Amino acid sequence: MSDIQAMPAPRGAGFNLHKxxxxxxxxxxxxxxxxxxxxxxxxxxxxGIVWGFVFAPADWQQGDASRIMYVHVPxxxxxxxxxxxxxxxxxxxxxxxxxxxxxxxxxxxxVGAAFTAMCLVSGALWGKPEWGxxxxxxxxxxxxxxxxxxxxxxIALIRAFDNQQHGYRAAAILALVGAINLPIIVFSVQxxxxxxxxxxxxxxxxxxxxxxxxxxLLITTIGFYLAFAALVVARLCSAIMETRTRALLFAQAERx
Amino acid sequence: xxxxxxxRLWLLVTCGIGVGSAVALTLAAFSSxxxxxxxxxxxxxxxxAPGDLFRLGGIVQAGxxxxxxxxxxxxxxxxxxxxRASIPVTYTGVxxxxxxxxxxxVTIGSMAPGDHDFIAxxxxxxxxxxxxxxxxxxxLRESGxxxxxxxxxxxxxxxxxxxxxxxNG
Numbered sequence: 364m365s366d367i368q369a370m371p372a373p374r375g376a377g378f379n380l381h382k383x384x385x386x387x388x389x390x391x392x393x394x395x396x397x398x399x400x401x402x403x404x405x406x407x408x409x410x411g412i413v414w415g416f417v418f419a420p421a422d423w424q425q426g427d428a429s430r431i432m433y434v435h436v437p438x439x440x441x442x443x444x445x446x447x448x449x450x451x452x453x454x455x456x457x458x459x460x461x462x463x464x465x466x467x468x469x470x471x472x473x474v475g476a477a478f479t480a481m482c483l484v485s486g487a488l489w490g491k492p493e494w495g496x497x498x499x500x501x502x503x504x505x506x507x508x509x510x511x512x513x514x515x516x517x518i519a520l521i522r523a524f525d526n527q528q529h530g531y532r533a534a535a536i537l538a539l540v541g542a543i544n545l546p547i548i549v550f551s552v553q554x555x556x557x558x559x560x561x562x563x564x565x566x567x568x569x570x571x572x573x574x575x576x577x578x579x580l581l582i583t584t585i586g587f588y589l590a591f592a593a594l595v596v597a598r599l600c601s602a603i604m605e606t607r608t609r610a611l612l613f614a615q616a617e618r619x
Numbered sequence: 620x621x622x623x624x625x626x627r628l629w630l631l632v633t634c635g636i637g638v639g640s641a642v643a644l645t646l647a648a649f650s651s652x653x654x655x656x657x658x659x660x661x662x663x664x665x666x667x668a669p670g671d672l673f674r675l676g677g678i679v680q681a682g683x684x685x686x687x688x689x690x691x692x693x694x695x696x697x698x699x700x701x702x703r704a705s706i707p708v709t710y711t712g713v714x715x716x717x718x719x720x721x722x723x724x725v726t727i728g729s730m731a732p733g734d735h736d737f738i739a740x741x742x743x744x745x746x747x748x749x750x751x752x753x754x755x756x757x758x759l760r761e762s763g764x765x766x767x768x769x770x771x772x773x774x775x776x777x778x779x780x781x782x783x784x785x786x787n788g
Contacts, residue, residue, distance in 0.1 A: 420752030424717065424767075429750060458628045494743045495715035501655035539635065543642045554646075555654045556676060558725050563748040569776035573751040577779075 386463050386603045393596050400596065404589035411583030419579045431489040433579055436563075437587035438482040439507070443545055445475035445591055446510060449517065450542040453535035463599075465531040466606070468538065469521050470598035474591060476514035483511060494558060502551035503559035506544060513541035656725045659704040662737075669732040675708070676725040676745065677701040681768040684720055699724060699737070710739040717744035721768040747771050754783040 415433030422429035449471045455464040486504070487497040498504065521534035552561045563571040570577055621629075646653065656676030657667075667673050676699070683698035683705075695714060698705045708726055718724065723745035728738045749772050751759075758781065759765040765772050772778065 420754070422750045423753040423756035425746065425750075432750070454631065457631055458624055493715070493717055493746055495741075496743055499655070499743065502653050539631070540638055543639055547642075547646070555650065556656050556658070558655055558676075558743060558745055560746050561748040563750065569774070570779055571747075571749045571775040572779065573755055574780040575752065576750050 384461055384463050386466070386606075389463060390600055390603050394600050397593065397596055397600060400589065401593040404586060404593045407582060407589055408586035411579050411586045415576075415579035415583060419576050420573070422576075425493055428489060428492045429576075431485055432576075433583045435482060435485040435489060436580060437584040438478050438485060440584060441587045441591045442475060442479040442482050442507070442510060443548060444588075445471055445478060446514070446538075446542070447545060449475060449538050450545075453538035456531055456535045457539070463603075465535075466602045467595070467599055468517075468531070468535060470602055471595055472514055472518040472521065474594045474598065476511065476518060478587070478591065479507065479511040479514055483507060496558075499558050501557040501559055502555045503548065503557045506548045506551050509544055510541075510548060513537070513544060517541075658701040659699055659706045660701055662706060662730075663704040666730060666735075669730045672727065672729050674725055674727050675699055675706060675737055675739075677705075677723070678770050679718070679720050679722050679724055680705055681720045683707075699726065706735065706737050708737045708739050710742050712742075714742055715744040717746060718742065719767070721766075721770050723747060723771075749775065751778065752783075755781065758783045 412433060416430050419430070419433075421427050449468055452464040452468040452471065455461050456468060486507075490499075491497050517534050517538055520537055521530045524530035524533065551557060552559055564577075572580065656674035659675065659677050662673075662675060678700055680698040680700045683696075685696050687694050692711050693713065695710045696707065697710075697720075698707050700706075708728075709731075710726065710728075725743045725745050726737065726739035727741040727743075730736070731738050751772070755778055756765075756767070759772065759778060760767070764777070
């Protein structure tokens with residue numbers, strides 16, 4: 364009896380979050396939610412985009428081109444926070460060697476890269492009519508381009524090794540080193556003169572966007588985050604099932 | 620006795636601090652070349668040599684724009700100011716739609732030899748971070764709180780949820 368009492372408490376007793384990190388449990392919880400999440404994401408995105416592109420007023424000076432904001436700004440936020448999620452997964456993967464974090468890092472990469480590409484393309488299309496140039500090499504645009512390349516590098520590196528564990532390790536280190544780019548993107552418009560405008564919305568000050576234009580922006584932002592979550596969860600669920608199927612096939616092959 | 624997990628955690632934290640401070644020092648050292656444009660005050664303090672390409676950025680000074688058409692080409696002269704200094708700019712070509720007095724611009728070119736004029740090869744418009752419908756801009760202008768000719772709008776908290784009548788122009 365005394366031996367049993369001396370043993371440490373089982374893991375997960377006090378740390379409830381840990382039990383969601385089990386791939387099997389993740390699959391059981393999220394695969395029934397996934398269709399609802401996907402539908403909800405599409406509905407919120409459509410409401411926000413229609414509101415922004417049809418009903419919200421245009422900017423007094425930019426006219427209808429200012430409506431590109433409703434795609435460009437949420438895409439940029441999701442691209443950056445997606446990378447932050449990638450870095451957190453990489454940290455967990457390196458320190459605790461957690462299989463779900465490895466899989467999540469692998470599946471976040473392409474989705475984050477797609478949102479970054481959306482941000483870059485919509486920004487170029489916005490820059491031409493307003494600034495007079497599709498692209499300039501100022502600190503904000505360049506640092507977001509670096510973010511895109513970091514995503515691409517991560518996508519390639521995590522799939523580049525025959526030993527998948529080596530791929531996870533190497534890609535996690537790349538993701539963590541690249542995370543230094545996130546504060547550079549955020550503060551680039553404050554630290555250096557840029558052609559890109561400063562932040563319209565900050566956590567500390569008032570929003571510089573008129574309220575009737577701000578609402579659809581917030582709705583599309585929520586919609587884009589939901590879409591990101593739905594895409595990552597869908598990819599993650601199929602990745603878990605793929606890993607399982609492979610393990611089962613291996614086991615069967617060894618038995619026969 | 621450290622567990623392996625703890626050792627990996629501390630290793631990562633130490634590497635993070637190391638890489639972070641290295642990048643911070645590098646950015647601080649190169650901050651002058653990371654800046655996309657020079658403000659007029661910076662140009663006055665340390666003028667680049669005539670003929671050296673650089674970018675000059677600031678606000679188009681109210682009342683300084685004059686346009687003349689010579690040989691089918693639009694020649695525009697205006698002054699770029701940052702509130703402390705102002706530099707006369709000459710530009711031949713098509714201006715971006717957003718170009719107006721009080722608007723931010725970034726111009727690419729060089730100082731003309733001899734005088735203090737800036738010869739621009741390219742003019743880009745720099746938009747501020749403020750977005751408002753036409754009705755709000757009209758209301759601010761009519762109440763005398765803002766004239767776009769003189770630069771950026773007043774603090775956002777004074778207008779970002781003000782009520783305006785549905786203006787018809």
